[in-house]
Amino acid sequence: MASAAAPAAAPARPELPQAPPVAGSARTRRLGLRGAVSGLPVRPALVGFVSLALFVMAWHLLTTYRVNVYVRFANVPSPADVLASAETAFLSGTFFEHVGMSCRRILFGFLIAAAVAVPLGLLMGRFRLLREAVFPVSEVLRPIPAIAWVPMAIMLWPTNEQSIVFITFLGSFFPILLNTLHGMSTVDPVLVRAARSLGASEAATFREVYLPATLPQIFTGLTVGMGVAWVSLIAAEMISGQFGIGYFTWEAYSLVQYSDIALGMIAIGVLGLASSFAIRLIGRLAMPWSAAR
Amino acid sequence: MTVVSLKRADEPRPAVQNRLGKIEIEDFGLRYETANGPVDAVSGVSLTVEPGEFVSIIGPSGCGKSTMLNALAGFLKPTSGAVLVDGRPVEGPGADRGMIFQQYSLFPWMTVVQNVEFGLKMKGLHRSERRRQARTLLGLAGLSQFENHYPDGLSGGMKQRVGIVRALATGPRILLLDEPFGALDAQTRLIMQQILTNMWQRLKISVLFVTHDIDEAVFLSDRVYVMTARPGAIKAEVAVPLPRPREHALIMSSEFLALRRGLMSLIREESLKAMGGEINADALKGLAANFDGHDIAKAL
Helix, strand or coil, X not given: CHHHHHXXXXXXXXXXXXXXXXXCCHHHHHHHHHHHHCCCCHHHHHHHHHHHHHHHHHHHHHHHCCCEECEECCCCCCHHHHHHHHHHHHHHCHHHHHHHHHHHHHHHHHHHHHHHHHHHHHHXXXXXXXXXXXXXXXXXXXXXXXXXXXXXXXXXXXXXHHHHHHHHHHHHHHHHHHHHHHHHHCCCHHHHHHHHHCCCCHXXXXXXXXXXXXXXXXXXXXXXXXXXXXXXXXXXHHHHCCCCHHHHHHHHHHCCCHHHHHHHHHHHHHHHHHHHHHHHHHHHHHCHHHXXX | CCCCCCCCCCCCCCCCCCCCCCEEEEEEEEEEEEXXXXXXXXXXXXXXXXXXXXXXXXXXXXXXXXXXXXXXXXXXXXXXXXXXXXXXXXXXXXXXXXXXXXXCCCCCCCCHHHHHHHHHHHCCCCHHHHHHHHHHHHHHCCCHHHCCCCHHHCCHHHHHHHHHHHHHHCCCCEEEEECCCCCCCHXXXXXXXXXXXXXXXXXCCEEEEEECCHHHHHHHCCEEEEECCCXXXXXXXXXXXCXXXXXXXXXXXXXXXXXXXXXXXXXXXXXXXHHCCCCCHHHHHHHHCCCCCCCHHHHC
């Protein structure tokens, strides 16, 4: 591991000479670095790239030399193996069917969860009776992991497809609900008063103050909910699916196609990253005022 | 920031009915229950504000100044007495009484112009009409160049200016201000006071202004009510016969200083009461002995 890190660290080094070789104060050195990149996030991007490269390099070395120190890398596919299997998978087309299937399930499960949990959370935040009625039920159901729902879901829903979407729904439902509810409780009362004294009705206050004031928390809930949705989906697909990227990954193990396992995992990672990025993007579009902060 | 005065009288202005805007508070009392029994926050306060008059309430913290303002705004009901606006009891919040809070209360998700439009939107005005009116008002307040900014990017003084413009946009009969400049630095405060007095000079709407700053109260007001420490009651009513329009040089005049001195002594008594009485110098002498070389009693 240590020998792996040393050569790979070399590309990072050209960054260092940018510090002035003459004895400058810490201040001028910092200005020098800043000035060179003029505020662009070049450095974090560079560091991120280097760290990813290091990871792949370590992976490569561990698998090529079949390192066996209690943890066994003998059967782990190398980056090159995964690249090769990705090529075949991309050409055959079934891989994308799996990906498409998973995305569809996420979309349905997540959107239904958002469509139910956000309004419910807003109303629970506004009406105490509703909160008192719903909160205990949600607190009892919340700790049950979505995976534990799999057998029940299969019994509940007529098709496998519906039960998987249901599991995905459940996974994202509670984070969205709780964050929305929490957002409602942190709405600044002075803003509500300001709206009321400007002539806003109860309904207008809800629409014009409570909703936008809660949006940041709603989006936090959506981001967390999306993450849990993927966790739940993959688990459900591994257990009861016939398609989907989770099924693909599990099946690869059963068929002893080890490089496909890594391919599936990477695909899941990329999809998860892409979906949380999409939510953040939508959040930024929905809340242009928070960009100013 | 520069001082902006609202100078042009021929510009369109919010509808203001000069005959309206009378505030009457009669025998106002507010009592609430605590673990140690009922507590009177305010008791037996009566005061009036004539249409177009600028009246301040000063008093120590916790004397219930803000409570009365909140009752006038319609956010709470007194436990005894009556709160009347133009002879009718206040039933709830409404745009006929504009309210300015100490905390900045601009909606962070709306731009400056959208904030100013809000009350007009609630009135049901068409989008283009309310935008036009809001722009006019912002122009008068010298805030045109910030109309598309979000509040987060503005200074504290700027936020309160926008807040005042927003409250005035619906053409209220009454403006209620609850220590509106309390969070601002001293310089900005002076500028805001000048802006407010200029605005009021033009609009002639009734203002009830709560503050604990004596200079501010004297500079702005026609009359000042001094309240006692809890339970809040009216201790004195002081007329401020200083000429208008007022500029800040006024605070150096002997008339101003005389008024200030009078109010200062009234307030001091109450503030001391609120703190639990005069500090006993003898007791401190004993205490000072424990602090080698530090004569606290003398310092106080």
